[in-house]
Amino acid sequence: MKLKVRTVELYAKFPTVLLNPSLQFKLGIHEGGRLKIERDGRWIVATTYLSNDISSLNIGIPKILQGELKVKPGQYVEVNYTPPPKSVDYIRSRLKGAKLGKEEYLEIVRSIVGGSLTDVELTAFILSQYSNRMSLEEVKYLTEAMVSTGVKVDFNRPVYDKHSIGGVPGNKVTLLIVPIIAAAGLLIPKTSSRAITSPSGTADTMEVLADVEFTPNEFKEIAQKVGGCIIWGGKLGFSPADDIIISRVEHPLDIDPESQMLASILSKKLAVGADFLVIDIPTGKGAKVETLDEARDLSAKFTELGRMLGIRIICGVTYGSQPVGHAIGPALEAKEALEALMGGGPHSLKEKSTALAGILLEMAGLASRGNGKDVADELLNSGKALQKMREIIEAQGGDPNVKPEDLPIGEYKATLYAPCDGYIAEVSNFAVSAVAKAAGAPTDKGAGVLLKGKRGYVVEKGDPIMEIYAEYESKLEVAYNLALKLQPVTVEGMLLHRFPDSI
Amino acid sequence: MKLKVRTVELYAKFPTVLLNPSLQFKLGIHEGGRLKIERDGRWIVATTYLSNDISSLNIGIPKILQGELKVKPGQYVEVNYTPPPKSVDYIRSRLKGAKLGKEEYLEIVRSIVGGSLTDVELTAFILSQYSNRMSLEEVKYLTEAMVSTGVKVDFNRPVYDKHSIGGVPGNKVTLLIVPIIAAAGLLIPKTSSRAITSPSGTADTMEVLADVEFTPNEFKEIAQKVGGCIIWGGKLGFSPADDIIISRVEHPLDIDPESQMLASILSKKLAVGADFLVIDIPTGKGAKVETLDEARDLSAKFTELGRMLGIRIICGVTYGSQPVGHAIGPALEAKEALEALMGGGPHSLKEKSTALAGILLEMAGLASRGNGKDVADELLNSGKALQKMREIIEAQGGDPNVKPEDLPIGEYKATLYAPCDGYIAEVSNFAVSAVAKAAGAPTDKGAGVLLKGKRGYVVEKGDPIMEIYAEYESKLEVAYNLALKLQPVTVEGMLLHRFPDSI
Numbered sequence A, B: 001m002k003l004k005v006r007t008v009e010l011y012a013k014f015p016t017v018l019l020n021p022s023l024q025f026k027l028g029i030h031e032g033g034r035l036k037i038e039r040d041g042r043w044i045v046a047t048t049y050l051s052n053d054i055s056s057l058n059i060g061i062p063k064i065l066q067g068e069l070k071v072k073p074g075q076y077v078e079v080n081y082t083p084p085p086k087s088v089d090y091i092r093s094r095l096k097g098a099k100l101g102k103e104e105y106l107e108i109v110r111s112i113v114g115g116s117l118t119d120v121e122l123t124a125f126i127l128s129q130y131s132n133r134m135s136l137e138e139v140k141y142l143t144e145a146m147v148s149t150g151v152k153v154d155f156n157r158p159v160y161d162k163h164s165i166g167g168v169p170g171n172k173v174t175l176l177i178v179p180i181i182a183a184a185g186l187l188i189p190k191t192s193s194r195a196i197t198s199p200s201g202t203a204d205t206m207e208v209l210a211d212v213e214f215t216p217n218e219f220k221e222i223a224q225k226v227g228g229c230i231i232w233g234g235k236l237g238f239s240p241a242d243d244i245i246i247s248r249v250e251h252p253l254d255i256d257p258e259s260q261m262l263a264s265i266l267s268k269k270l271a272v273g274a275d276f277l278v279i280d281i282p283t284g285k286g287a288k289v290e291t292l293d294e295a296r297d298l299s300a301k302f303t304e305l306g307r308m309l310g311i312r313i314i315c316g317v318t319y320g321s322q323p324v325g326h327a328i329g330p331a332l333e334a335k336e337a338l339e340a341l342m343g344g345g346p347h348s349l350k351e352k353s354t355a356l357a358g359i360l361l362e363m364a365g366l367a368s369r370g371n372g373k374d375v376a377d378e379l380l381n382s383g384k385a386l387q388k389m390r391e392i393i394e395a396q397g398g399d400p401n402v403k404p405e406d407l408p409i410g411e412y413k414a415t416l417y418a419p420c421d422g423y424i425a426e427v428s429n430f431a432v433s434a435v436a437k438a439a440g441a442p443t444d445k446g447a448g449v450l451l452k453g454k455r456g457y458v459v460e461k462g463d464p465i466m467e468i469y470a471e472y473e474s475k476l477e478v479a480y481n482l483a484l485k486l487q488p489v490t491v492e493g494m495l496l497h498r499f500p501d502s503i
Helices: A023-027 A063-069 A086-095 A102-114 A119-131 A136-148 A174-183 A202-206 A216-226 A240-253 A258-271 A292-309 A330-341 A347-363 A372-381 A384-395 A429-438 A473-486 B023-027 B063-069 B086-095 B102-113 B119-131 B136-148 B174-183 B202-206 B216-226 B240-253 B258-271 B292-309 B330-341 B347-363 B372-381 B384-395 B429-438 B473-486
Strands: A002-007 A016-019 A034-039 A042-050 A058-061 A076-081 A160-164 A188-192 A228-232 A276-283 A312-319 A412-417 A422-427 A448-451 A464-470 A489-492 B002-007 B016-019 B034-039 B042-050 B058-061 B076-081 B160-164 B188-192 B228-232 B276-283 B312-319 B412-417 B422-427 B448-451 B464-470 B489-492
Touching (some): A002 A063, A016 A034, A058 A063, A058 A076, A086 A119, A102 A136, A119 A240, A119 B240, A136 A240, A136 A258, A174 A188, A174 A330, A174 A372, A188 A202, A188 A216, A202 A228, A202 A330, A216 A228, A240 B086, A276 A292, A276 A347, A292 A312, A312 A347, A330 A347, A330 A384, A330 A448, A347 A372, A372 A384, A412 A473, A429 A473, B002 B063, B034 B063, B042 B063, B058 B063, B058 B076, B086 B102, B102 B240, B119 B240, B119 B258, B136 B240, B136 B258, B160 B188, B174 B228, B174 B347, B174 B384, B188 B216, B202 B228, B216 B384, B228 B384, B292 B312, B330 B347, B347 B372, B372 B384, B429 B448, B429 B473, B464 B473
Parallel strands (some): A160 A276, B002 B058, B016 B042, B188 B228
Antiparallel strands (some): A002 A076, A448 A464, B002 B076, B034 B076, B412 B464, B448 B464
16 A cells, blocks of 8 residues: 655654554554555565544654655655564464474564564563463573573673572662672672662662662673672663563563563573572562462572573572661661671671572582581671772772761651550561652662661660651651551560450 | 653653653653653643653653643653552452452453553453453453443343354354344344454445444434344444454454453443344354364353343354355355345355344244244245345445345456365365455455355365455465465365375
8 A cells, every 4th residue: 555654753662653543454454563664675664553643645654764764754655564573473372372492582582672572562472471381491592582682791700699589678688798709709790770669779779889880891890800899780781671571561560470580580690691699589478479388489490490501599598578687778778788898787687698698608619518608707707898898889989988977868867666565576578668768769869767676676665666767858758657657667565365355 | 850841742542751761760660650740730640651862851742741731842840750540550460360340340441441551551451361360250340341431322122132253254144144133023233343354344244235334323223223234333432442452452462362252242232232142153173162162161151141241142153164155255245145135145154144043033032942043044035134134235325226246246366176086175264264365355345265165065176166356466366376375175085095005
């Protein structure tokens, strides 16, 4: 069919043209379907929006696509239905229950990175993983395809790495583990994420101490120079398909199918050439993984996939029912991590960090089995990890002599008090996160929550149990009111039951 | 956050604005997330595209949304993250395994019709039906919500209706059933679909004989006047959510989850106030339903749902392994239907039509149980159905005296011949459809396929087995070559095996 070109401005994630709805039957095309648009031997493929804003004699083509076609407004182009790319057939097959192979995953991932899948098609690929669970073979193919379409950094020496599946606020252990491992002489080029739905991602926390945005080459240089780094992975292009899937589908729907999570994590580790990897699986009420059985099952998948992909993986199942340490929010967490490196800070944070670091040290042969945590404790307590952290901060453009008290915490503060004598029965991950976010975290670096007690602490009526910090008075008020409503810290009287309960 | 308005032209299915990617962390928003945009007490909610084409001090707002906000380019607006509508929470719950109730479905369907769901969210709703099967209660709520958000026609007398779940080419039985039922004095206001992926929808076939696009009021008038009609349902607005779901998700992905199909069909029947409904379930190889067990299961769901929704439903499981009748394509099918009404035409077409019509006649009490087909045969053979069809054609603006030979069939013709003596072992639904579409159907009304034999016919080498008709020579060539490749009609020699097979 011949149609006359009209200029329209269209923003979409893939080449898109505008068509009158009456043409859909003539062209045999549905909304979002693809057209081949040709003139003088040149052609493009574009998806379609239907709109009555354009006449049935015209086709609306954005300037940039007019340039590719070398056509001008008023000229005629030949327009025909064209089938979707092969990757869409594969996605349809997956929806109908098929298992896919290496070539099919490569084709799908190429289409994702190349921007040729519509939102409907991309969503279908992710959601097919719920109705038709991926085999580990499939996850392997998906992971390899995600790596092969991204940037890869080669260090030419053994690479150690650490990952947490997340879900628990205050989990700043990376800021202790990386310097401990690097202080042991091992290479740990760590990339981390920023928060989108949590009060602080590791990259947000590290950003309080140093820069976190670097190019792949700078990333490599820094890690090689000081043995470790903590850098935002979002712009390095290590697994571009993963970034697209997360931002276009997983965040909007607040989902993370297990198979996609496995491929996401391992693709980013393969991109930095990780050989040894410890994975933190916080487990407990309110965490991503709620029971020990689920944690075991997930660990088995990680280690088996690691074997298939050539990464040695050990999973550490950690306590995930309440926040890690006492601080939640970028500056509060950076401060707590720095204090811990300097010998202070909460016991639980140091325990968790050295336990996970110890696993890596054992994998490296720097500690005998069962002895890794002791070696990690020694690296932490001797100040060697602190010294290494200062090197890392300097290499990433921060002040190597930074002190905890230098870090600016929000000047507005509210305190919650124990309503009765008793003990702390629960600290809710969800409620603590919500209050910290309401206070301004992670955008306002100084905003967040400081817990004055955790599960099992004995408190007296009127003791402070939680402090909220904010950079703006208005946000403090919102956060404080939310805290009164959600009660993130539950205090229970020691007397649980009373018999008989009459009188 | 304050941002300066810049004009952009955006085409999307919901209000959309353009934002620099660097603002996503500051606003806590993902691509496709929603922003509340305010000025002087007015506000709108819009979804977001991220693009480097716009600076981080600006927000790109299309003219139409600027009008709603009463802002001009260069003015400042207050921009903040706002959570998605409640319906998105419900969709997320469904994805995670929850069953939803009446209110939740109403909210989701309102969001679909109101255009406030993104493609990602809408796709997630449809695909959740695979990973978390809908209960019949849920299908009921969904159906009722789809009806309550659309146009409803009330006839104030018992309404009879017929539906085929489709999947078999050549299924022009509606053109016989509607006049038979109307000739019996019953009211059958039938709406039909156009083909998007098949060679001819019933509305495409009927359009050869009369107009099929009418308003709801005209639809009502025509049906009341002559007792029946065959009209395109696409623009009547009976179940707008269904039309949106089909065009935005189901066609692009070539899927049709059972629960959505049930709700789709029954919502359109409830919209015309159907009291009695016969459903044709073509069953067999290459049809939508392949086995008798599946057909029984689907029938049970239809009748039970009918009970819950107040429609009496009987399902007819019909032979679906090959096309119905001999003709495939709009004009060829209209011609065959007219011939059948005039006493000619293929036996199989008349058998199927009167069997299904007979069920409705029994439901109406116009025939005793087991006797409906005889009464339908009588209405067909006596010419009463033909007379009624001529009235319907006239009421829909067509020529009531039309003869089969008046209908223009494509002037280009190619014939396929039996390659050996034997019998026809198979006529492939898929291949026949593909060849008819390649020849130009349904856009070229005169294009299609005429089968010269069907399963079980004995043929001699060189007998014609299939004719292809086209309006354009080039399309005929494409269709003929496709036919040579796909071999829609399989002829097998009588000798199936030979032992021993060496000499």
